[in-house]
Amino acid sequence: MPGKRLGRWVAAVPMALLALATIYPLVFTTNVAMKTRREYILDRFSPTTSLHLENIAAAWNSVGMARYFANSLIVVTVSVVLLLLFGSMAGFALSQLRFRGSSALFLGCLAALFVPFQVIMVPLARIMTDSGLIDTYPGLILAYVAQFLPFTIFLMTSHYRTIPVEIIHAARIDGNSTYGVYRRIMIPLGAPALLSVGILDALFCWNDVLIALLMMPSPEHRTLMVGVTSLRGQYSDNIPQFASGVLIAAIPVLLIYLFLQRQIADGVTAGSTKG
Template sequence: MRAERISRWLIAIPMALLAIATIYPMVYAVNIALKDRREYVLDRLGVTTTFNIQNFVDAWNQANMGRYYLNSIIVTVISVAIILILASMAGYAISHLTFRGSRVMFLIILGTMMIPFQVIMVPFIKLMADLGTINTYQGLIIAYVSQFLPFTVFFMASFYSGIPKEITEAARVDGNNLWGVWGRIMLPLGKPALLSMGILNALFCWNDILIALLVMQSPDQRTVMVGVSALRGQYPDNVPTYLAGVLLVVLPLVVVYLIFQRQITAGVTAGATKG
């Protein structure tokens, strides 16, 4: 009994320290963002007493955050929708359909997951420029779909492989074609995995800086993460305003995760254990 308690403490203490290390930066950022410049200079680590909300107003108005938010929302929603539709179709085909080259196709998808974006960055931007998609929503959407689709296809194929083929074969016997089986059987059964992948891909697209910085080179076309990164240059001596802008960007991610954390965990666990 005593050994069991000791083992629990040995697990609980590192996890508690990890939780503190994760939460502290957010608490620190909130505390600094609520200070005015004078209080920040005089006491950086102390708890704020001014609660200066004006920092958030300045970060939103002067950094054009409204425009950046709109750009990110448009690109993220469309990119995630395309990724989920294509990944669901490909996952169904790879896991339940037998056709020539299916195994090779799956290996190619796995191979693309191993290639860092930095390796293909130069030819990718050259291709985007040749296609005339620099500084366009289409260009950034194509970039996100091409980068995040392979992992989503792999995940959906792993999830769908846990669905017995007898179900899809019975649907075919009942008169459904491939589209009917996908729409009536695979999509409803794949909702947990699709929800998890939708949330994760939305976070990936929202958090991205490198791809968005390369494709969206015009200031008006920046996404919210690129815009908040530029705040550091605009306010080099006004850290509270800069951190207020960071919090404006991070807040939607925190809210989404708090709302959908169970779905994310359940979907990832299901995708990891099926196959």
């Protein structure tokens, strides 16, 4: 019994420290966002004595955060729809349809997960520039789809491999074509994985700064995360207002984590077990 209790403490203490290290930046940012500039200069770490919500309104109105929010919403929504469509189709093909080269294709998608974006950044920028897609919504959407599609294919393939092949054979006997099997069988059975992967893809696209900064150089096309960085550049001495902008950008992500944390966990572990 003492050994079991000690084992629990050994696991609990590092997890508690990790949770504290994760929560503290959010608490600190919220505290700074509620301060005046004078309070922050005098003591940046002390708890705020009053809630200055006008900082959030000022950050929202100062550099066109509403436009940046709309840009992010459009790009993320379309990107996630395309990622789920292509990822589910490719996952179905690689997991249930046997054809020459399927294993090599899956290994190629798996290998693409280990290629940092910085490696392909310059070639991608040249291709997008030559194609006239720089500073356009389609260009950023295509960049997101190209960057996160291997991850989506990997998880959907892993999930679809857990579906018994007898179900596919039964659907074939009932007269379903390949498309019919995909639409009537794979999509309904893959709905939990699609929800989980869609949430993860949305978080990846929403939190991205590097790709959006590369693909959208003009101020009117910036996404929300890039807009927050421009807020810091314009108001370098108003840290509470900058913290308010960071808080605005973080609220959608926090809400997703708060209400859909189980689906996110399921997406991370998709296909890790059979049955």
